[in-house]
Amino acid sequence: MTLLYFVDIFQLDSDAKQKKIATFKMDESDGKVEIEPEDADCNSVVENVVNDGIFDYKYARPGKLFPSDGLSFLENLKYYFRSGYLLATDVYKKVVE
Amino acid sequence: MSEGIHFEEPEVSKSEKGSESDLELLERGEIIDVETLEGGLPTDVVEIKGFGKALFREDDEEFILERRNRKELLVRSDLELLAFKIDKVLGFNLIPAIVQREVKGRMGTAQKLLNGQIASAFGGGDWEKLINEDSLLKAAVFDFLIDARDRHFENFLIDVANKKIHLVDHDRFMFLVTEKYSFITDKVKEMNLEFSESIRASIRRLLSEIDNLTHGAKGGIKEILSEIKERAEYLLTMRTIPSIKS
Numbered sequence: 603m604t605l606l607y608f609v610d611i612f613q614l615d616s617d618a619k620q621k622k623i624a625t626f627k628m629d630e631s632d633g634k635v636e637i638e639p640e641d642a643d644c645n646s647v648v649e650n651v652v653n654d655g656i657f658d659y660k661y662a663r664p665g666k667l668f669p670s671d672g673l674s675f676l677e678n679l680k681y682y683f684r685s686g687y688l689l690a691t692d693v694y695k696k697v698v699e
Numbered sequence: 700m701s702e703g704i705h706f707e708e709p710e711v712s713k714s715e716k717g718s719e720s721d722l723e724l725l726e727r728g729e730i731i732d733v734e735t736l737e738g739g740l741p742t743d744v745v746e747i748k749g750f751g752k753a754l755f756r757e758d759d760e761e762f763i764l765e766r767r768n769r770k771e772l773l774v775r776s777d778l779e780l781l782a783f784k785i786d787k788v789l790g791f792n793l794i795p796a797i798v799q800r801e802v803k804g805r806m807g808t809a810q811k812l813l814n815g816q817i818a819s820a821f822g823g824g825d826w827e828k829l830i831n832e833d834s835l836l837k838a839a840v841f842d843f844l845i846d847a848r849d850r851h852f853e854n855f856l857i858d859v860a861n862k863k864i865h866l867v868d869h870d871r872f873m874f875l876v877t878e879k880y881s882f883i884t885d886k887v888k889e890m891n892l893e894f895s896e897s898i899r900a901s902i903r904r905l906l907s908e909i910d911n912l913t914h915g916a917k918g919g920i921k922e923i924l925s926e927i928k929e930r931a932e933y934l935l936t937m938r939t940i941p942s943i944k945s
Contacts, residue, residue: 616814650853654851681872684739685817686736687853689736692739
């Protein structure tokens, strides 16, 4: 049994409809965050986050978070992607047998 | 502010008059549709009769700073409206129209939904080439004035057709977190763009009106305005923009 954590990224199109462009996924057993692109549009968005990192909005710790920071990184994605034009979900879990 | 210097009130242009009626519609127009978006922070697309679509964010999203063990509002109408007001006084037109209003019994901000694309969509590499220098400078000046803490590729939009920037997300993170970051001010510093006289005039106009904005302000807004005033005075002594670094 494996516990997986997910965050989905949604983008608003020109008709103000959302489409999912990427999913960040973490396996609890190794803490590794992987990215599953859903759309070619996500490449730049994902690259920026992966290369530049994001602030620790939730705990206000100094420095930046990267995928290697595991759950902290996932939890903060919803604060980074908050404009409405891009939105990240809360972290959600799935148990995989 | 120097005494004896008087700045003429700019004439209200036809487009500004149009903007005033747009704002009224945004604030009071009949809502004909509300669609809640997928996402961790509650956001709706609302359609307003005669206006079009707006993004609505409710005021009461709370989150806790674990280290300090207190609750602070993330989405704050007062900060969003302050940013819009500063932009309006400057005359930069960077921030899409935004008002405080009620949607389905919830108070929050409704902001005009733009067709511009999030900057990161342009690959991050040469995004500044899609924008005219005047718009880029104005955005950098604005971010310097508000001491922007969180300007990254996902909270500014590029209107490619008109070569302009639009700025969004003027919430608690943009104004009050301890980190300081603006891609835009860093880019302008790197390009060594110098202020035009028109931008200097805008800063002087802000200085002439900022005490009026401070009057009656509460909830930390007074302190923010005081700091904006100091930075505006400082900017007028410079020929280009200092970068924001923590």
